Amino acid sequence: MTPKEIIHLSHYNAWANETLYLACSQLSETEYKLERKSYFGSIHNTLNHILVGDRIWFGRLENVLENLGLGDILYDDFNNLSSARTIEDQRIISFAEKITQARLDGVLDYKNVAGDFYSDPMDIIIRHIFNHQTHHRGQVHCLLSQTDVPPPSLDIMYYMRAND
Template sequence: MTPKELQQLAEYNYWANHTLYKSCSNLSETDYKAERPSFFGSIHNTLNHILVGDRIWFGRFENKPEKLSLSDVLYEDFASLQTARENEDLRILDYARNITQDTLDSTLSYTTIAGDTYSDPLGILLQHAFNHQTHHRGQIHCLLSQTNVTPPSLGMTFYLRAQD
């Protein structure tokens, strides 16, 4: 991975989250928080989980570890969560825009929530962090299809076309 590729992932990530939140903003509070068959139980809880994952991973990347649980609900309402998501995406963009190749090629030692310590290539861990978001955005896409809000197209090609 190169710094430019990381920046492209961060820019796509920003766009995909903004697009997804725009669609979610059209949900009623009832539909937004409705219990649905899914790992985190609702659209709201899944959006919170994505933010938790980013705070955990980017905290590790920036050597500012966060003490969070994967099922934490950081924000109870959509507006606060949306603001936090925007701020986190700006943090991620800033991180990506300022990384060097030497840093990308380095190894990161970190401790998991379970207390286990690992050392892995930073570039692979960054790919994992973005893949984690994509995975859970896909789950929200499925949950949106169970509402009256049409799930947005979030593929990379849609992002590329939106840049023209």
């Protein structure tokens, strides 16, 4: 993994989040917060979880402790969550634009939410962060398919074609 790849993934990630949030903005609040059969229950809760995960991981990367639980609801309403998502995506892009190959080749020592200490390769952690978002965006995509709002295409190929 190279810094160039991380920059590319960070921009794709922001595009995918913006595209998904645009679709979710078409839902009524009732549909958006409706408890469904999914790990985090609702679209709202799942989107909150993605943001929580990013804040935890980027807090570790930036040495800023985030005292968050994986199921925490950071924002109770869509508009504030959407604004926070945009800010977080800019944080991720900024991080990506500054990362060096030496840092990518290093390790990160951190404590997980259960309090256990780990030392993991930085490139694997970065892959995990983007994979985590993709995984849960897929869950939201599935939840959207249970509404009248068509789930958007989020494949990286669509991003590349939209940004040529």
